[in-house]
Amino acid sequence: MIRFARKQDAQEIAELILIILKDMHLPFVTEFGEEAAKQAIMASYEDPTYRFGYDRGLVEEINGEIAGAVFGYPAKEEPIIDEPLTRYLSSIGLSVDVKLFIDPEATAGEWYLDSIAVNEAFRGQGIGSRLLKAVDQLATRDGETVIGLNVAKENPAAKRLYERQGFTVVGDRIISGHPYDHMRREVQQ
Template identity: 70%
Template sequence: MIRFAKKEDGAAVAKLILVILKDMELDFLDEFGEEKALEVIAACFEDPTYRFGYARGLVEEIDGEIAGAVFGYPANKEAIIDLPLKKYLQAQGITEDIQMFIDPEAFPNEWYLDSIAVDEKFRGQGIGSKLLTAVDRLATHEGEKVIGLNVDKANPNAKRLYLRDGFQDVGEIMISGHLYDHMQRAVKGFDRS
């Protein structure tokens, strides 16, 4: 069952997000390590304005387990989505300017699909496709008519999933030293023209 994320999903969602962060080879993980990163993500998850905050995501729950999750935000909110992380780190006595993400990712005038992840034991069951279709709820809730995302050029399987769902290439972007295709599609039910 796909549902809006709740605060109590934080620990399970943090594990899914960690998989994505490891694939991106972020410096943040080198500085903090996986265990501390899980703690930080789960704590910040409780802030609805955070990039991975409960109010920005949907989860697929199967038999009481979080099988997958998807998170995103309107492009015009990109400047504030990581402030909860900064506040959390300062509360922990870390005053230096440490960022998880250093590069902008969203294109203007879109709802940006930041992250989609499926727990390894639930892969191959169509959960990623279901979550991808469900993001229209989040985008519509935010008043957006276009959904954008970035897919690593080294991940052709993910790109095929996005193409099947109607996404089209609209540009390229460099994120953390990796080249990504930026793709967009209209929110289902809206015509982009």
């Protein structure tokens, strides 16, 4: 069952998000370590304006377990999405200069699909495809008609999944020193 993320999903969501952050080789995870990064994600998740805040996500729940999750936001909100993380870091005495992401990811006029992750135990069951179809709910709720995302050039399997869902490459991006294809599609009603 696909549903909106809830506050009580924090731990399972943080574990899924950590998979993505580790795959991206982000300095944030390396600097603080996996457990501290997970705690920061969990603490910030409670703020609906956070990049990975509960109000920005959908989950697929199977037998009471989070099988996958997807998060995103309107591009116009990109300047504020990491403020909850900054506040959390400050509250525990860490530098507020530390950033999770340092490069812009979204393009004006789109709802940006920031992250999609499937629990390893549930892979190969079509969960990613179902979540990609469901993001239209979030984009529509947020008043957007175009969905954008970035996919690592070194991940052709993910790119094929996005292409099957109607996304096409519209440009290139460098994020945290790694090359990405920027892809978009219209919201499907």
